[in-house]
Amino acid sequence: MTTEEVLKLLQASPAHISGEQISKSLNISRAAVWKAVKQLQQAGYEIEAAPRRGYRLASVPDRLDAAKIAACLPDHPWLPNLQIFEEIGSTNTYAKQLAAEGAPGGTVILAERQTAGRGRLGRSFCSEPGGLYMSVILRPSEKPESLMHLTAAAAVAAMRAVEESCGVKADIKWTNDLVVGRRKLCGILTELSMDFDTRLVDAVIVGIGINCNQTSLDPAISDMATTLRHETGAAVDRNLLAANLVCAFYALSETLLSQKENWLRRFRERCITPGQDVMLLRGGEVRYAHAEAIGPDAELIVRLPDGSAESIASGEVSVRGMYGYTN
Ligand code: BTN
Numbered sequence: 001m002t003t004e005e006v007l008k009l010l011q012a013s014p015a016h017i018s019g020e021q022i023s024k025s026l027n028i029s030r031a032a033v034w035k036a037v038k039q040l041q042q043a044g045y046e047i048e049a050a051p052r053r054g055y056r057l058a059s060v061p062d063r064l065d066a067a068k069i070a071a072c073l074p075d076h077p078w079l080p081n082l083q084i085f086e087e088i089g090s091t092n093t094y095a096k097q098l099a100a101e102g103a104p105g106g107t108v109i110l111a112e113r114q115t116a117g118r119g120r121l122g123r124s125f126c127s128e129p130g131g132l133y134m135s136v137i138l139r140p141s142e143k144p145e146s147l148m149h150l151t152a153a154a155a156v157a158a159m160r161a162v163e164e165s166c167g168v169k170a171d172i173k174w175t176n177d178l179v180v181g182r183r184k185l186c187g188i189l190t191e192l193s194m195d196f197d198t199r200l201v202d203a204v205i206v207g208i209g210i211n212c213n214q215t216s217l218d219p220a221i222s223d224m225a226t227t228l229r230h231e232t233g234a235a236v237d238r239n240l241l242a243a244n245l246v247c248a249f250y251a252l253s254e255t256l257l258s259q260k261e262n263w264l265r266r267f268r269e270r271c272i273t274p275g276q277d278v279m280l281l282r283g284g285e286v287r288y289a290h291a292e293a294i295g296p297d298a299e300l301i302v303r304l305p306d307g308s309a310e311s312i313a314s315g316e317v318s319v320r321g322m323y324g325y326t327n
Helices: 002-011 019-026 030-042 066-072 091-100 150-166 228-232 238-255 260-270
Strands: 046-050 054-059 082-088 108-114 132-138 171-173 177-180 183-195 200-210 277-282 285-294 300-303 309-312 316-319
Touching: 002 019, 002 030, 002 054, 019 030, 019 054, 030 046, 066 082, 066 238, 082 091, 091 108, 091 132, 091 183, 091 200, 132 238, 150 171, 150 177, 150 183, 150 200, 150 228, 150 238, 150 260, 171 260, 200 238, 260 285, 277 300
Parallel strands: 082 108
Antiparallel strands: 046 054, 108 132, 132 200, 171 177, 177 183, 183 200, 277 285, 277 316, 285 300, 300 309
C-alpha cells in the first residue's frame, strides 16, 4: 500500500520531490520511503534520486498489464476474455484456434512479442518487443458479403485508438495500413472463418500490429516504417493504447453496419491512396493505374492506362513513393 502511495506522489510531481516531503505527506519514516522507492525501481520504474532535491519518476515500466488495461475499461464486457502472452507464435493463429474451440466474440489476445507474426498475403510480420500485437475474435451475424468492408472499418477504429492514446494522427494507406507521412505505423490482418453449411461467418479474427516503443526497427523495414515513440519523442503507454483498441473494436462490432456512413466518411477523409499512382498485384499479375476514389464499400476505384475504371476489393496495392516502390 505504501509503495502505491509513494508512486502516486511521484506521478503527481513533474519535478523532484524530497524524501522529507513524501514522508510527511504519507506520515511514514524516511526509511519506509527509501524502501518503497527501491521496490518500485525493482518493478521497472525508473526513479532518479538526486542529493538534496529528492526523487523524480523518469519512466514507468513498459509492460502489458491486465490490471492496468482493466483500470482504463471499468466493467468492460470483453475484459473477462483478455489474455496476455510474453511470447507467442502469432496472436492471430492462436485466436483462430480459440475461435474454432468456441471462444466467445470479444476474446482479446495480446503478446509482448511474436515469433511467427503473420502479415497479409502470406508475408511475415516483424514483431519485436516494444510493439503492440493484438488479435480480437468477433462473432458477427452478418453474411460474408456484408463483412468485406470490416477491414476498412478496422483501420478507422485503430486510427482513432492511436490518436486518443498519444495524439498521433495517422492516415490510412488502402486498405488498412496506418501510416505517418510515407512510413508504415501499423498493419492489420483480418481473417474470416466460415460455416459452410449456413453460409454465415463463424468468426472474424482482426489482428493488429502497431510499432510503438521499439528503439530501433529491423533493418529490413527501418527505411519504410515508423514508431509511435519516434513520432511523439517519448515512449507511449501501451496499456492505454490496448484499452483504447478494445473500446474501438467493441464499438465497431456493435455498429459495423448501422454506423457505416460514419466510418466510411472517416475512411475517405484519411485514406491517402486516391490521387496516387499505384501498382496492383493480384495472383502474380502486376498492373499500373492511378487511384481515383474510395467506393461505397470502401473499395479502391482506379483508372487503368487504357482509360477504363476498375473497382479493386482485394490484392496488394502499392503506392508510388511508399514502402520502396519508386520507379
Ligand atoms: C500486414 O501489415 O500485412 C498485416 C500485419 C498484421 C500483424 C498483426 S500483429 C497481431 C496479429 N498476429 C499476427 O500474426 N498478425 C497480426
